Amino acid sequence: MDDLIQKITIYALPVLFAITVHEAAHAYAAKRFGDATAYMMGRMTLNPLKHIDPIGTVLLPILCLVTGGFLFGWAKPVPVNFSGLRNPKRDMRWVAAAGPAANFVMAVIWVLLLKLSMVIDNDYSVPLRLMSQAGVGINVTLMVLNLIPIPPLDGGRIVESLLPPGTAYRYSRIEPYGVWILMGLLLTGLLSPIMRPFMNLVYYLLSQLL
Template identity: 55%
Template sequence: MSDAAQFIRTLAIWAIPVLFAITVHEVAHGWVAWKRGDPTAMLMGRLTLNPIKHIDPFGTILLPGILLLFHSPFLFGYAKPVPVNFGGLKDPKRDMVLVAIAGPVANLLMAFFWTLVLWLGGHLPGVLAYIGEPMQLMGEAGIMINVILIIFNLIPIPPLDGGRVAVGLLPASASIALSRVEPYGFIILIVLLFTGVLWSVLGPLFLLMRNFFLTIGAL
């Protein structure tokens, strides 16, 4: 198979898992914010599973495509963050934590969903067996992208979810100091990603979680 054909095949397998991983992640943030008193995301039409509403040209399309093209061991992507007015939450400091953690929790649930897809792909009866391999490949892709998003987003650097959790839980002085990192957070993370530092630090945890779900899916 040519490199171009292999790239197109890989892209086709990963497209749906990546789009839904980042879309459901953002919807989870907006839904919890709405339930905790801030309707901003709901009023702006962001509480939808339509990926078009959430696509970021660089984070959703270009960045994952570049990483796939260069065979990166650490595929990553992100959507446009849902708008949240933290001042409108019922209890801003506590609810900020709940809104932030909702995204990784959604990815955890999706990892279990794709594990089920993987398992079903290996247990289809004869007449349906021809779709088993695509289901298994997509299940593996879904597990990997959601595990990556769980681990990546829990890094305690704003504006990632782990950073917002830390800002919400730390004492006031430390919380303010950490929040000042937010304008530079993505620059720091992109540098860490492309220099390989991120993989060297988070790779073992990713492999542990990924293998856990793959083992269940292979039963």
């Protein structure tokens, strides 16, 4: 029990930052490219309460920590009216890419904090090191997970924006089944092998900062 509480304490802040900044980045990009839907609904904010999904942000990550499995979860998706963008087909990819890009930036920040924890020697160095390691892992996982080319994940939106109109429409019809496909990959143990090579690549890039 003490071990679980320690894990939750270490992971809570990195998880909240990861999902909050990810969703706020989508909202900011959407407003930047012409759609203020998320902004008008109060979702262009760093207040985590606006983005938390009780199951995807709280329950599922805790269950993953308890079982020692693949850390998995989601936040409430930011509402985007893609037809409200100035150039819907082109701008869709930038709005979608904003979330994973934000996770990469946060992973860099956590790497720098990890580096700091290695050079300081006080009561905060060990907690900072553990939290920084968690922050790097969570953001890399969230970044790679969201870039999987399955609608409605960000990777799916990016692929859709690059396809010819007819093909893009047929591809978008996968969206209602996207979450079920993802859950199927998770439950069959295929999700981790798919993501691992790409996560290792990101870890390698981040390691060059140390």
